Amino acid sequence: QVQLVQSGAEVKKPGASVKVSCKASGYIFPSYGISWVRQAPGQGLEWMGWISAYNGNTDLAQKFQGRVTMTKDASTSTVYMELRSLRSDDTALYFCARVDNTGYDRWGQGTLIIVSS
Amino acid sequence: DIQMTQSPSSLSASVGDRVTITCRASQSISSYLNWYQQKPGKAPNLLIYAASSLQSGVPSRFSGSGSGTDFTLTISTVQPEDFATYYCQQSYSSPRYTFGQGTKLEIK
Numbered sequence: 001q002v003q004l005v006q007s008g009a010e011v012k013k014p015g016a017s018v019k020v021s022c023k024a025s026g027y028i029f030p031s032y033g034i035s036w037v038r039q040a041p042g043q044g045l046e047w048m049g050w051i052s053a054y055n056g057n058t059d060l061a062q063k064f065q066g067r068v069t070m071t072k073d074a075s076t077s078t079v080y081m082e083l084r085s086l087r088s089d090d091t092a093l094y095f096c097a098r099v100d101n102t103g104y105d106r107w108g109q110g111t112l113i114i115v116s117s
Numbered sequence: 118d119i120q121m122t123q124s125p126s127s128l129s130a131s132v133g134d135r136v137t138i139t140c141r142a143s144q145s146i147s148s149y150l151n152w153y154q155q156k157p158g159k160a161p162n163l164l165i166y167a168a169s170s171l172q173s174g175v176p177s178r179f180s181g182s183g184s185g186t187d188f189t190l191t192i193s194t195v196q197p198e199d200f201a202t203y204y205c206q207q208s209y210s211s212p213r214y215t216f217g218q219g220t221k222l223e224i225k
Binding site: 033035037044045046047050059061062093095097099102103104105107108109110 | 219
């Protein structure tokens with residue numbers, strides 16, 4: 001079955017970086033893009049960006065440009081999202097989601113990132 | 118980017134009620150509108166895509182309608198498991214699929 005499995009929760013200090021992984025299985029990896037969405041505590045869903053699993057092209061929301069890098073490793077069917085210069089307001093649950101013609105049809109379980117001194 | 122606005126932000130209902138949530142886009146998005154349900158601490162779940170198509174496995178009490186800039190999600194008879202937060206999402210501006218701010222459905 002189609003699955004997206006994300007890496008585990010992390011606690012980081014302000015100014016540090018974090019790299020979250022999203023491992024896909026159960027489908028042909030290059031056939032679907034992956035988007036990253038985050039959700040701060042008690043808040044709504046925020047689209048961060050997208051990566052093509054076919055050629056690695058990315059499109060990032062303006063607020064994350066220069067601070068976020070999205071990459072892929074086709075050999076392991078894994079997508080990565082690195083967020084740098086962490087601030088307290090980056091504390092959130094981070095999701096990866098498979099992008100289908102219908103929308104985001106499969107989601108990872110979420111990765112909690114806590115930024116605290 | 119296309120802005121999505123949902124109303125209301127929260128809604129109280131009883132089991133068995135009919136509930137409607139609306140979503141408005143800042144520009145015409147044809148029928149490129151999706152609806153998700155999210156429960157606390159869990160990933161969202163796709164309910165409706167292309168404004169009115171029911172995702173496989175989703176109960177038929179959920180329905181969607183609309184086109185252009187105005188859309189609605191209706192739950193015909195609310196069940197206990199339906200109390201959650203609902204988000205609309207435009208999929209017109211690929212790949213920048215932005216979300217509405219959410220509507221929390223609470224038990225009255």
